[in-house]
Every structure is written in C-alpha cells, then in structure tokens.
Amino acid sequence: MNRLHRTLAIAAATLGCTAAVAGRRPTTDPSVLATEIDRETDHVSALDLAEQIMRNDADLRLYDLRSAAEYEEFHIPRAQRTTVTDLTRTTLPANAKIVLYSTGGAHAAQAWVLLRMRGFRNVSFLREGAYEWTARVLQPQLAVDATAAERAEFERAKPMSRFFGGTARTGVARAEVLQGYWTGAANDGSSVTTAGATSVVRRQGC
Amino acid sequence: MIAPFTSSGSISETGALIAAPLIGVGFGWFLERGGLGNAPKLAAQFYLTDLRVFKVMFSALLTAMIGAFWLDRLGLLDLSLVSLPDTFLVPQAVGGVLFGAGFLIAGLCPGTTCVAAATGRVDGLGVLGGLFAGVIFFDLNYGRLEHFYLSTPREGFTLPHLIGASEGVTVAIITVVALAGFVLAERIERSRA
Numbered sequence: 001m002n003r004l005h006r007t008l009a010i011a012a013a014t015l016g017c018t019a020a021v022a023g024r025r026p027t028t029d030p031s032v033l034a035t036e037i038d039r040e041t042d043h044v045s046a047l048d049l050a051e052q053i054m055r056n057d058a059d060l061r062l063y064d065l066r067s068a069a070e071y072e073e074f075h076i077p078r079a080q081r082t083t084v085t086d087l088t089r090t091t092l093p094a095n096a097k098i099v100l101y102s103t104g105g106a107h108a109a110q111a112w113v114l115l116r117m118r119g120f121r122n123v124s125f126l127r128e129g130a131y132e133w134t135a136r137v138l139q140p141q142l143a144v145d146a147t148a149a150e151r152a153e154f155e156r157a158k159p160m161s162r163f164f165g166g167t168a169r170t171g172v173a174r175a176e177v178l179q180g181y182w183t184g185a186a187n188d189g190s191s192v193t194t195a196g197a198t199s200v201v202r203r204q205g206c
Numbered sequence: 207m208i209a210p211f212t213s214s215g216s217i218s219e220t221g222a223l224i225a226a227p228l229i230g231v232g233f234g235w236f237l238e239r240g241g242l243g244n245a246p247k248l249a250a251q252f253y254l255t256d257l258r259v260f261k262v263m264f265s266a267l268l269t270a271m272i273g274a275f276w277l278d279r280l281g282l283l284d285l286s287l288v289s290l291p292d293t294f295l296v297p298q299a300v301g302g303v304l305f306g307a308g309f310l311i312a313g314l315c316p317g318t319t320c321v322a323a324a325t326g327r328v329d330g331l332g333v334l335g336g337l338f339a340g341v342i343f344f345d346l347n348y349g350r351l352e353h354f355y356l357s358t359p360r361e362g363f364t365l366p367h368l369i370g371a372s373e374g375v376t377v378a379i380i381t382v383v384a385l386a387g388f389v390l391a392e393r394i395e396r397s398r399a
Contacts, residue, residue, distance in 0.1 A: 009385055015272045016381025019374040022279050061361075091360065091367050121284070 033116055042112055044124040045182070046136040047153070049099055050160040053078055059122075061092060065102040065111055066130065076101065076133055077164065084111050092120065101126040101133070128180050135178035138166030143174045153182070234321050243321035245313030245329050252310050255398045257391040264384045275377050293363035297355050312336075 036042045052060050053076070064071050064079040071081040082090065084107060092098065098120060100108040108125035115123045126132050135141075140157035143150065154168070161168040179185035217225065240262050241247050250256035277283035309315050312333045314322055319337060322330025344351065366376045 009388070012268055012272060012381055013385055015276060016268070016385075017378045019272070019275050019381075020372075020378035022275075022374045091362050091364065096362070 033113065036116075042109075042124060043105075043127040044099055046126055046132045047156060047160065049076070049126065049133075050137045050157075050164065052097070052099075054160065054163055057097065059097045061096045061098045063087070063098065063100050063111070064130075065100060065107045070103065070130075074130070076130070084114065087111050088114055088118070096120070096122065098123045099125065101129045104129050104131065132180055132182075134166075135180055136182065137161060138164055139178070140166075140168045141172040141177045142168075142170040143177045144171050145174055150183075233317070234324060237318055237321045238325060242318045243325050243327065243330070245322065245327075248315070248318060249310065249313035254394050257395055260391055261388060264387060268381060268384045271377060271380060275373065290362040290364070293360040294356060295358040295360055297357060 033042075049062075053062070060078065062076060062079040063082045064075050065082065065084065066075075068081060071079075075081070079101070098115060100111050100115075100123070102108040102111075102125075105125065105127045108129060112123050112125045128135075136153075136157060137160050140154050140161055142154040146154065154170075158168045177183070237243060241258060242262065247256055248259055251259045274283060274285060274288070278285040305315070312319070312329070314330060314333050316337060319330055319333045323334045324330075348355070365380075366373050369376065369379075371379070
C-alpha cells in the first residue's frame with residue numbers, strides 16, 4: 001500500500017467512523033411547516049389527485065387513514081390503508097409523492113406533519129378527505145345557476161367521474177349541491193357518506 | 207437526471223439533459239482508464255487474481271456514501287430528495303444471480319460493455335447486442351413476468367432499516383467493512399501473483 005492509498009484510507013476511516021456520532025439529520029424547521037400551512041401548499045385537491053392517478057404517476061403513494069371497515073367499503077383507487085403509527089416507521093422512497101386522506105381531514109393533516117418532520121418533502125393531503133373525493137370526482141354536480149368557475153370545474157371533473165365509475169349530474173338545485181372548501185363553505189365531512197360511491201368503485205376492483 | 211438538482215430547481219430539465227451526456231462520457235472515460243473495458247481483467251476477479259473491479263466499485267461506493275452523508279449533515283444536500291428505487295426482494299435476488307452469471311460468462315457488466323463496445327472490442331459489441339435483445343425480450347414478455355417482477359415489495363428499503371441502526375452507524379460499519387475488504391483484496395492478489 002503506497003502513501004497515497006494510506007492517506008485516502010485514513011481519511012475514509014476518519015470521516016466514515018465519525019459519521020456514527022454525527023447525530024441525526026436535523027428535522028424540518030417548524031416555521032417552514034407553518035409557512036406551507038399558511039400558504040395552503042400542504043394539501044392537494046381531489047381533482048389534481050384524480051389526474052395523478054389517471055396518468056398512473058409511478059411516484060404517487062396514496063394512503064387511506066380511515067378504519068379497515070371504511071376502507072373495505074370504499075377507497076380511492078391505488079390507495080393503501082395505513083395508520084398514523086405505521087406512517088411514523090414505514091419505509092418510503094425519499095422522492096415519493098405522498099398523498100394522505102382520512103374521513104374528513106384531521107387525521108390526514110396530523111399524518112402530514114409527522115411525515116414532514118420525518119424529512120419527506122413531497123407530502124400533501126385531501127383537505128376534506130374521502131368526502132371531497134366523492135363530492136368533486138365521483139359525483140360532481142352542476143347547479144342550475146352555476147357560475148363560470150363552477151361550470152369550468154364541472155367540465156374538468158366530468159371525464160374523471162366517468163373514468164372512476166361515478167356519475168356527473170347537471171341541473172341540480174343550488175341547495176342540493178355538495179358543499180366544501182372549494183365552494184367557500186366549511187365542511188366536517190359528516191354531511192354525506194361515501195356509501196353511494198361504493199358499488200360503482202367496487203366494479204373497478206377496489 | 208434524478209433528484210436533487212432538478213427537484214430543488216438548481217438545474218433545469220435542459221441543464222440536466224446537457225449534464226447527463228457529460229457525466230456519461232466522464233464515467234466511461236474513467237472506467238476505460240481504470241482498465242475496466244477489458245473482459246479478461248474483469249473476469250479475473252472471479253478467480254481472485256485481479257480484484258480491481260471490487261476495489262474500484264467499493265472506492266466509488268465509499269466516496270459517494272461518505273460524501274453524500276456529510277453533505278446532507280452539513281445542510282448542503284437534501285438526501286430526502288434523492289431518488290431511491292423501490293425494493294422487490296425475490297425478483298431482485300433472481301436478477302442478481304442472472305446478472306452475476308452473465309458477468310462471469312461475458313466478462314463485462316452493462317457499463318463496461320458500453321466502454322468495451324465504444325473502444326471497438328468485438329466482445330463488447332456482442333454483449334451489447336445481447337443486452338438489447340434481453341431488454342426487448344423482457345419488454346415483449348412483461349405481461350407474463352409482471353406478477354413476479356412486482357412480488358415481495360419493500361418500497362424504499364435501506365440498510366439502516368434492515369439492521370435497525372442509524373444512518374451514521376451504518377456508514378461507519380460499511381466504511382470499516384470496505385477498508386478491511388481492500389486490505390484483504392491486496393493480500394489475496396499478492397498471494398495469487
């Protein structure tokens with residue numbers, strides 16, 4: 001072993017062995033997370049998620065945080081069921097596009113914080129969970145007095161609804177249109193069940 | 207190009223397309239200068255008479271591992287953006303056996319095959335033809351192979367997860383094993399010379 005080899009070996013041994021006491025990677029700064037929450041870049045819309053699924057995005061990892069019974073009854077295609085506890089230790093590709101959803105949005109938002117603190121960068125969640133998927137993708141509705149923006153969203157959702165085996169409805173009375181943050185209304189996800197969507201989605205093997 | 211440069215926006219897609227062939231040419235150049243375009247020299251490692259492949263590959267692995275670890279810890283590189291391919295245990299183990307057998311028979315692996323072909327070696331051109339035939343055969347039969355290809359998935363499975371140690375401890379263990387391997391390789395080569 002010549003002198004250069006010996007020097008390189010000593011350098012590698014020093015840097016390699018001190019790695020053992022280098023400590024853990026610094027966790028994500030909470031202020032960074034706060035900024036993302038303020039800017040609402042922490043969530044993905046059901047329509048954007050539907051597009052990712054339709055183009056078969058290989059990096060997409062979709063997780064359903066609801067109960068096993070709810071998952072069995074209905075889940076978004078490509079979703080795997082998991083729990084918040086499992087997400088704290090599961091192994092995931094570092095560049096995965098992780099999308100989370102629960103019944104409403106609370107559990108998914110909590111899981112979002114945990115995954116971001118674990119260092120995953122590309123994490124988002126459905127703000128109103130399975131309800132949002134049903135209302136915006138599976139059963140989009142166009143009110144009789146729809147605005148131009150509502151009409152544009154409906155036209156975007158119509159082929160998605162067909163793709164996922166749902167039904168798009170036109171001429172719906174304003175009072176019957178499913179409300180959510182996208183219509184400017186807050187919703188806790190309890191005003192509609194996903195049971196109606198179950199049978200049609202099951203036809204696609206879910 | 208894989209992350210992190212494109213993901214962090216420090217290199218555009220066009221920049222990545224320009225950088226990729228430059229990196230490829232550099233990689234091929236150093237493989238050739240390291241004598242890795244020569245099939246008999248490569249095959250010699252299996253007979254323990256010339257272990258340069260082991261030494262070159264482990265040097266590269268060790269340099270990249272230690273460099274990436276410390277750049278991440280110093281905040282200069284975000285390892286969470288680096289692409290980590292999914293693990294499929296059984297199909298990848300079978301692929302490894304197939305790869306090893308092909309390496310022993312041909313005396314070349316995919317990278318060195320390109321180097322050998324680029325320098326005009328007939329064996330390199332032959333293996334390159336076989337390599338493309340294999341790729342096309344796999345693609346045409348993917349439907350039948352898909353079930354096996356995607357079996358035993360473990361997502362982004364890494365050594366720290368496997369041994370239950372931190373990334374730093376894993377880096378230290380691999381460093382010690384690699385350095386011991388270099389010393390052992392030199393001794394084996396001397397005893398066989």
